[in-house]
Amino acid sequence: MSQSIYGIDLAKHSFSIHGEDEHDKVLIHKSITRSKVLSTFANISPAIVGMEACGTSYYWARELAKLGHTTRIMASKYVAPFRTGAKNDLNDAVAICVAVTRPSTRFVKIKSPEQQAILLLHRARDNWVHERTALLNQIRAMLAEFGIIAPKGRHALQTAIPEALEDAENQLPDLARAILSDSYDHLLSINQRIADQENCFNMLVSRSHNAQKIMKTAGIGLITATAIIASIGKGEQFDKDRGFATWLGLVPTQYSTGGKPRLGLITKKSDKYLRTLLVHGARAFISANGNRTERLSLWCKDLVERRSFKRAVVGLAAKNARIIWSLLSNDTEYQPL
Structure with missing residues (x-):
């Protein structure tokens, strides 16, 4: 009927x-x-x-x-x-x-309330990370206005702030010290919030076998694993591994006609957050590749030599997406390449 x-x-x-x-x-x-x-x-x-x-x-x-x-x-x-x-x-x-x-x-695919709650945690953390970056840049600029040039890097800057506040010889006005002190306290508060949220990710991974399974893939950490599980579940909405990579926008744009295939840049469709996590994870793996000789490392090195570093990063991100879909959809364990 x-x-x-x-x-x-x-x-x-x-x-x-x-x-x-x-x-x-x-x-x-x-x-x-x-x-x-x-x-x-x-x-x-x-x-x-x-x-x-x-x-x-x-x-x-x-x-x-x-x-x-x-x-x-x-x-x-x-x-x-x-x-x-x-x-x-x-x-x-x-x-x-x-x-x-x-x-x-x-x-x-309709998400469950639990999946939505995990993604809310991801959005909250992402918001705090962006706010921390903006605050660090603001503090760096405020110090520079008084001739204090902070070192590069987040951790080095966080160490330099209390030193600048305690230094009585740097000619910082009392009002500026008070503002910088309040900003530093706010920075510590944001750091604590981010740390608490990352503890939540650890707890989620400890309860999810699927998350633990896909974390064995190169460049996949607990944040990426929990985001993928919350976004696609077991990936049954995709017919094959390429479908997941396509949904993430990690495949080339196609403009083909007359039987002549023409491929361009990646499409960058759909979920920007997941794509960003996969690309950053792939970049970290290739950057730390060093002298490793396993099959995947050699594949990455060859790709870097032939197609450049950035293309190799996207290539590995797409490969990881396919591997993850296969692990979830077929309920198999990761076998190192």
Whole structure:
């Protein structure tokens, strides 16, 4: 028996819904308030409900699934081609209703609350790291204004700050010392927050066999491992390893015609955070390659010589993505290359 199709345009307070049955007859086409969303769908027979990916889409997908509906989340780029007329909420709901039925549309795997909580931890840490970097640069600039040139590196600067504050001969005004002292205290507070969050990552890894398994891959640490597990689970949404690498934007852009393949720079699609972690991990591994003679190290050295250091980094990141997908999807243990 065919199911009815519904498209819902999510928002904070006003939600637009468009629904059609298997004969393309319009069942509903209106906007409702947030408080009426669940009651409206509770009175609808189990149907396919499509929505665009956004900050609240996982929550609504889970809630509507509890009512017996099949929920599908898709990127907005799959919806835009089917929008007709002006850009408004009801027209968006119609476009979502059409896009959710297309066989070429790719859907986002619905995350659990636990997965979302882990990703919140990652976003919080990332925010604190950016704030710490900005604060260190500000302190460095403030010291330079009084002729005090701080050494390079975060740890060296953190050591130099209290020394500058205690030095009575550097002619720092009392007001400047007070401001620098407050900034230094704030820096120590941020360091403690980041350390606490990294302890949480250690705890998460200790409870996750999959995270421990993929950490055996070259250049993969606890932050990358927990982020990947929280983002893709076991990777069942991808048909093969290249699909995961493509989703991360680690494959070349293709512009081919007339049977002539033309490859350009990497696409840089989808999850920038995961891609950044994989690239940084690959860079750290290749930088510390040294005189190692295992197969993977020799492969990296050869790639650096043939294609340059940066291309080798991206190449290793893409290889790691494929290895990780294989470990998760096939439930196998890592075998060193």
